Amino acid sequence: MATATKRATIYIDPELHKALRLKAVETSRSVSELVNDAVREILSEDAEDLAAFRERAGEPLISYEEMVKRLKEDGRI
Numbered sequence: 001m002a003t004a005t006k007r008a009t010i011y012i013d014p015e016l017h018k019a020l021r022l023k024a025v026e027t028s029r030s031v032s033e034l035v036n037d038a039v040r041e042i043l044s045e046d047a048e049d050l051a052a053f054r055e056r057a058g059e060p061l062i063s064y065e066e067m068v069k070r071l072k073e074d075g076r077i
Contacts, residue, residue, distance in 0.1 A: 010035075 071077045
């Protein structure tokens with residue numbers, strides 16, 4: 001079953017394009033597949049970050065100075 005795709009024009013740094021083409025050849029995949037997978041991964045990471053922000057929305061805020069103080073007290077810095 002084929003998936004519908006959309007065509008888009010993107011501009012890639014020439015060195016990145018060269019690396020993508022080489023990886024595509026080495027992995028027997030298309031440049032489009034590699035780019036789609038990379039975009040999916042980034043969007044998935046964003047979704048995880050947003051979920052973490054929602055989970056922590058009720059936590060109290062602390063200042064930078066307070067955080068440094070806590071880290072020193074815990075021996076982390």
